[in-house]
Structure formats: C-alpha cells, structure tokens
Amino acid sequence: MxxxxxxxxxxxxxxxxxxxxxxxxxxxxxxxxxxxxxxxxxxxxxxxxxxxxxxxxxxxxxxxxxxxxxxxREETERPFFHLDNRGLEPPEPMMRTLNFLEQHPECQAGELGLEIWNERVPAFLLPELEERGYRYEIEQEESGTVRVRIYRTQ
CATH class of the missing domain: 3.30.110 (Translation Initiation Factor IF3)
Structure with a gap:
C-alpha cells in the first residue's frame, strides 16, 4: 500500500x-x-x-x-483523500492530519473523508478528532500500517 x-x-x-x-x-x-x-x-x-x-x-x-x-480502487460509501504519515516523527502526523481537515471545507462538510496511514494508533489525535466533531474507524493491517478513516456524517 x-x-x-x-x-x-x-x-x-x-x-x-x-x-x-x-x-x-x-x-x-x-x-x-x-x-x-x-x-x-x-x-x-x-x-x-x-x-x-x-x-x-x-x-x-x-x-x-x-x-x-x-x-x-477501494469501494467505500464516501470518497477519501489519503495521507501517508508513515516515517514521520510525532507530532508531525497529528499536525498534518489536523491541518488537512482545517484547510479543506469539503471534509468539514462531510463530503470528503480523510484516510491516514500511520505506523501506530494515533492516541493523541483521537480525542482531538472527537472534540472537532469527527468520527473515525481504525484498521490495523498485517503489514503494521494503521489505517484511520476520518469523516463527518452529513
């Protein structure tokens, strides 16, 4: 991936x-x-x-x-933009993710989701997302990549 x-x-x-x-x-x-x-x-x-x-x-x-x-090629109910945060040192993955969500009104409106690829579960990011009204789903791949889908419901 x-x-x-x-x-x-x-x-x-x-x-x-x-x-x-x-x-x-x-x-x-x-x-x-x-x-x-x-x-x-x-x-x-x-x-x-x-x-x-x-x-x-x-x-x-x-x-x-x-x-x-x-x-x-993935089938999802909404489109997702992908950010690869692997290889970055904290807090850069969290800052990249929050900056992207803030800069793109289509994410804030629930028209576009964001999928981030991290090396671990972003524990400090999750409460920030909840506080901003975002939902998320976490999937851990066998490869070690953690996929987090972030979205707002419309």
Missing part, C-alpha cells in the same frame, strides 16, 4: 500531453496503491476514463493552478 505520486503541471504548462505518462503510471499500480496526480486544472475527462476502469477519485484544490487528484 503506497501513494504513487505524479506531477504533470510542468508538462501541462509546456503544452505537452501527459496522458501516456499517466496511463503508464496507472498500469504499474499494485492492489491497494493510490495514484496521486498533480495537475494545473481539474482533469474531469481523466476522472471519467479511470472511473470506467473501476477507479474512485477525490480532488483537492491546493492552489489556483494546483489540483491534487487521487485515484484508488
């Missing part, structure tokens, strides 16, 4: 076509991987193409010309 990152913003600004590179990256994905694409616009045609191939997607706008789109 990993996030495979591809930034095509420079290609798009140079008027190059990134579709072949995107599809090459998608073809190398393993089950459980999340493909994370950085683009200068919301790539709705690509979202439709990969949607027909069974991929769900979430889109977050980070700046005027910076859209992050994540594609994944």
């Amino acid at each position: 990993r996030i495979v990152d591809l930034d095509v913003r420079d290609m798009l600004r140079a008027k190059q076509e990134p579709f072949e590179r995107i599809m090459e990256t998608v073809s190398g994905l393993e089950p459980g991987d999340v493909f994370q694409l950085h683009a200068t616009f919301r790539p709705d045609p690509l979202i439709r193409v990969l949607g027909r191939q069974g991929y769900r997607s979430t889109v977050v706008q980070e700046g005027e010309e910076h859209f992050i789109v994540q594609f994944y």
Whole structure:
C-alpha cells in the first residue's frame, strides 16, 4: 500500500500531453496503491476514463493552478483523500492530519473523508478528532500500517 505520486503541471504548462505518462503510471499500480496526480486544472475527462476502469477519485484544490487528484480502487460509501504519515516523527502526523481537515471545507462538510496511514494508533489525535466533531474507524493491517478513516456524517 503506497501513494504513487505524479506531477504533470510542468508538462501541462509546456503544452505537452501527459496522458501516456499517466496511463503508464496507472498500469504499474499494485492492489491497494493510490495514484496521486498533480495537475494545473481539474482533469474531469481523466476522472471519467479511470472511473470506467473501476477507479474512485477525490480532488483537492491546493492552489489556483494546483489540483491534487487521487485515484484508488477501494469501494467505500464516501470518497477519501489519503495521507501517508508513515516515517514521520510525532507530532508531525497529528499536525498534518489536523491541518488537512482545517484547510479543506469539503471534509468539514462531510463530503470528503480523510484516510491516514500511520505506523501506530494515533492516541493523541483521537480525542482531538472527537472534540472537532469527527468520527473515525481504525484498521490495523498485517503489514503494521494503521489505517484511520476520518469523516463527518452529513
């Protein structure tokens, strides 16, 4: 389980076509991987193409010309954006998670969930989430990764 990152913003600004590179990256994905694409616009045609191939997607706008789109195959009732916090020292995983939730109104509105990947159960984060009105589900993988799905009910 990993996030495979591809930034095509420079290609798009140079008027190059990134579709072949995107599809090459998608073809190398393993089950459980999340493909994370950085683009200068919301790539709705690509979202439709990969949607027909069974991929769900979430889109977050980070700046005027910076859209992050994540594609994944997991079936969930709501879309989830994924943050890989593995390898980070405390309190960075907690701060990244809370900052993401604060900066994205779609999470606050319950339209988008957040799934974090940690190396252990984030004991100090859980009461903070509850205090802010978020619910969560914890799943411990055999690999040692702890997946925490964070969401608000609408």
